[in-house]
Amino acid sequence: xxxxxxxxxxxxxxxxxxxxxxxxxxxxxxxxxxxxxxxxxxxxxxxxxxxxxxxxxxxxxxxxxxxxxxxxxxxxxxxxxxxxxxxxxxxxx
Numbered sequence: 001x002x003x004x005x006x007x008x009x010x011x012x013x014x015x016x017x018x019x020x021x022x023x024x025x026x027x028x029x030x031x032x033x034x035x036x037x038x039x040x041x042x043x044x045x046x047x048x049x050x051x052x053x054x055x056x057x058x059x060x061x062x063x064x065x066x067x068x069x070x071x072x073x074x075x076x077x078x079x080x081x082x083x084x085x086x087x088x089x090x091x092x093x
Contacts (some may be wrong), residue, residue: 030054030062035071038092044089047079056082063090 033052037043045063049056066072070093076090 026070031066034066038072041074041091043089044079044081044087046087
């Protein structure tokens, strides 16, 4: 009975909504961090991930979102990423 008093049960809907709010907040925070970092230089997505200490799989979609919003632009430069393939170098718009 002690556990029932200590913890509030969240329905699947409540849990899903809480996760969506957390994900949206994290996305906004990453957008801001990426834009602030672009004030210093130009980066590929892999370079940006290393610079801000985030996983590249979290950074790549955020860079695409920022590009679609017109906040960053593609440069004519391309640099090798970790896989050795040429990647777009991005800059702040």
